[in-house]
Amino acid sequence: MHQLPVELVLPDLLQAMRQGRNAVLVAEPGAGKTTKVPLALLEEPWLQSKAIIMLEPRRLAARSAAAYMSRLLGEQAGGTVGYRVRMDTKVGPNTRIEVVTEGVLTRMLQEDPALERYGAVLFDEFHERHLHGDLGLALTLQSQQLFREDLRLLVMSATLDAGRVSELLGNAPVVQSKGRVFPVETIYANAAARTNEPIETAAAKMIRRALIEQPDGDMLVFLPGVREIRRTAAMLREGAGLGPSVLINELHGTMPLAAQQEAIAPCEPGRRKVVLSTAIAESSLTVEGVRIVVDSGLMRVPRFSPRTGMSRLETIPVSQASADQRRGRAGRTAEGVCYRLWTEHERLKPFTAPEIQDADLAPLALELAVWGAAGPQELAWLDEPPQAAYQQALQLLRLLHALDADGKLTPHGRRMASLGVHPRLAHMLLAAELLGAADEASELAALLSDRDPLVGERSADIELRLQALRTGRGIERGAADRLQQLARQLRGMLRETAQPDSGAASIRAAASGAAVSTGLLLAYAYPDRVAQKRPDGSYLLSGGRGAALPYAQPISRAAYLVAAELDDAGTESTIRLAAELSEEEWARGLADDIVVEETIEWDKAAQAVRARKRTKFGALVLKEQPFAEPDPERVAEVLMAAIRESGHSALPFSKPAKQLLDRMRLMAQYNASWPDANEAALLASLEQWLLPHLYGIRSLAALQKLSMMPIIEELLTWQQRRELDEQVPTHITVPSGSRVPVDYSDPDNPVLSARLQELFGWKETPRIAGGKLPVTLHLLSPSQRPVQVTRDLASFWRDAYFEVKKDLKGRYPKHYWPDDPLIAEPTNRVRPRKPQP
Missing domain, CATH: 3.40.50.300 (P-loop containing nucleotide triphosphate hydrolases)
Structure with missing residues (x-):
């Protein structure tokens, strides 16, 4: 027999494994690494007669490698060399090389984190970078670090970024072999x-x-x-x-x-x-x-x-x-x-x-929970799982009751992991077991684990697939046999892992004695894909996303569906496989996941607070009705939030109330100890000054009846009110005796508007705010029209009065226009009561 290329580098590889714990082997296709390396390691002293695990990404490759190595030893698979793949195992008491697939390695690690029976783990064809391969390497590295310093790890591949893998393995040596490839x-x-x-x-x-x-x-x-x-x-x-x-x-x-x-x-x-x-x-x-x-x-x-x-x-x-x-x-x-x-x-x-x-990380997240890791950050990865996808996976595991509200593994979640199937299917199988529907669920899980057996079938109804599987009509014989075998294996796994499942006991209590439909079973697997029909014929998923059947079909009439397969290529998903779900069985079989919410929300259209009681499953509203006596404090808080969003315009400020706020703002400009009364500050502090007055009010219309003046006055102490009246008065008495209001709408420029004749004898412009701010005077004609605006009354009398007098005397000849306004008698009449000398 010709020597295989990997045999030329075996001495270097064996030496590397003797001197250190880890190594990387890069061997081109045809080098013989898959079959020659495990056999070469069997007699190494450091192995101490322990077994070797070799990870193969694919089941067929695992079986073939075990069979080939067994033939080299003159044995059958299950002797010195055996294999473990999903639902198929051939190992014996003397097996020392176990070729396993990726999910099997994860199960072995979960059952025995120290891998006590094994001295080495080999990762073959690691370049394929399957999810479970990365997970298996991360778990094995932590096992080596925490429990087994003597455990050897060897990563093998034909095409691999050897430098990164070597670094992950603690700068492990890299051994390279040329393949025996013909031109x-x-x-x-x-x-x-x-x-x-x-x-x-x-x-x-x-x-x-x-x-x-x-x-x-x-x-x-x-x-x-x-x-x-x-x-x-x-x-x-x-x-x-x-x-x-x-x-x-x-x-x-x-x-x-x-x-x-x-x-x-x-x-x-x-x-x-x-x-x-x-x-x-x-x-x-x-x-x-x-x-x-x-x-x-x-x-x-x-x-x-x-x-x-x-x-x-x-x-x-x-x-x-x-x-x-x-x-x-x-x-x-x-x-x-x-x-x-x-x-x-x-x-x-x-x-x-x-x-x-790019993968669904729910299986990985469940395995990490079983491992006891708080998250991916606790392990060493060649590429760490993306955070967004991992958080989505945790959310799904909580929906499936595999994790509790704090993210801790539940007993139900532990048994889900022991089944070795996707968490969705595991939850469905365990729920069905409690409902006495394990056979139906196993068939359904087999269908969901494989491609659609009805090639070309346009209908999305999964019941058609189940009928074909059970009757053998319209389905290829090979496909039917394969699916039935898988269903039998799933039932066997349920029996092998049978144990009390307290996490799902409520399912049994809720649905005891009732027939179990395909839709209900699917709802256990896909609680985020329960679909409620919308008025336009499309569906809303309980996860919050929209979906639609690709065309009208019998199942389109269903008010509720569970979507088992979706195409999310567009803005709304296309439902490819689904089953009908009745509202009655939904309420019965998923009672633990149905919540009743009492919502108190702002209705923008009605401009009012609406108190509703909603029965919900995820994003779906099953029933909604008003309730008469909502929490008054919560109602007031919602109304207050609406006021805050709308601004001051939502509040019924009277003219005096607005003037009071204006005066307070002006006072605050000249006295830092005064409360801030600008709009932003008032809106930010609604809880302190407005909330106590909102109880019993539910709409903006009712709010308009609220008297704001006394509420604003409550912001000031008695001393501050007195100080405000003295320094920023509402009115100023002019020489004629009239009390004229001051306009404070512009705090930087308060205005007093009065007829010119009422100000005769007033030598200086009045000042407010402790004499710091002159009032702007709007001097009016007898018909109340402005003839002059000034903040310097003395200058007006001296320089501008005589020109204004000429104009006014011509337009209002009956009125009194003295030559010297400083000594003239002020009047609010056409002429003074007493004749002038």
């Missing part, structure tokens, strides 16, 4: 041929071309998802076809294990195989006999939106690292060719973004 010719799509045709059409054309140009070898075709795989396969089988010697196989994660193994098995002599695959075959998995690769250059990844709290699958270009990995598949056993469905001039990103940056 691979790369053929790009012609720019002229690049059109907007569907990717499956372009792939089918390129496959036919490649089969003609390359007469030898099998072909591996990378497509973004199952839909494209199915369509491409149909196109290849149509028309002239490829002939009986060419087999078409599909390869994706939702296939049964037997079908996956058939797809990667060697082809019988005289025949060629075309394997249409997702990214599952990108690394860690060798499809025997492949010498041709056709790469669409696309991959499908989940994207989580903190804005909407929902995830959706998005098709994106692959990274350069992924494209190189795919290209290398053609050169594993001989020279090969890679056909790329993009032009040579198109540029790809160097690496695929880690899943943790």
